[in-house]
Amino acid sequence: xxxxxxxxxxxxxxxxxxxxxxxxxxxxxxxxxxxxxxxxxxxxxxxxxxxxxxxxxxxxxxxxxxxxxxxxxxxxxxxxxxxxxxxxxxxxxxxxxxxxxxxxxxxxxxxxxxxxxxxxxxxxxxxxxxxxxxxxxxxxxxxxxxxxxxxxxxxxxxxxxxxxxxxxxxxxxxxxxxxxxxxxxxxxxx
Numbered sequence: 001x002x003x004x005x006x007x008x009x010x011x012x013x014x015x016x017x018x019x020x021x022x023x024x025x026x027x028x029x030x031x032x033x034x035x036x037x038x039x040x041x042x043x044x045x046x047x048x049x050x051x052x053x054x055x056x057x058x059x060x061x062x063x064x065x066x067x068x069x070x071x072x073x074x075x076x077x078x079x080x081x082x083x084x085x086x087x088x089x090x091x092x093x094x095x096x097x098x099x100x101x102x103x104x105x106x107x108x109x110x111x112x113x114x115x116x117x118x119x120x121x122x123x124x125x126x127x128x129x130x131x132x133x134x135x136x137x138x139x140x141x142x143x144x145x146x147x148x149x150x151x152x153x154x155x156x157x158x159x160x161x162x163x164x165x166x167x168x169x170x171x172x173x174x175x176x177x178x179x180x181x182x183x184x185x186x187x188x189x190x
């Protein structure tokens with residue numbers, strides 16, 4: 001009887017995770033479609049070689065957002081970026097760096113903060129000590145600069161100097177160095 005309850009619980013939990021991931025993928029697809037239709041409209045300005053550094057209350061760099069080109073669209077208040085680079089500085093240790101081929105910056109109205117949506121060859125990288133590193137590669141990633149959170153529901157590859165992991169989805173809190181691989185995790189460690 002206990003085995004049956006455990007099996008039913010596992011099945012229900014698996015179904016719940018699947019439904020949540022499917023809903024998030026549908027929301028991401030709808031958001032991308034809406035943005036693409038807005039981007040068909042005329043832009044109101046553009047910036048080349050943009051670098052924007054945000055500072056904390058003590059005057060120390062908190063994060064930096066750079067791009068080779070930023071085109072702003074008044075409709076939807078969306079900024080389309082070419083080769084965006086997001087750097088999150090920490091009080092101690094090396095910074096986290098996120099790069100991509102393209103990205104869109106807009107306000108997430110539910111969270112009342114900026115949302116950077118990155119696409120195409122997205123890489124999250126952090127140098128560690130003694131030539132050690134951690135890198136996450138994927139196709140799309142959401143970055144919330146103010147809350148220092150990044151996430152994706154797309155397949156990811158996490159690589160270190162002696163490990164290789166694959167997962168369907170990932171969440172990370174950059175200020176605490178916590179990375180959560182969401183599901184279907186597999187890999188190896190030397």
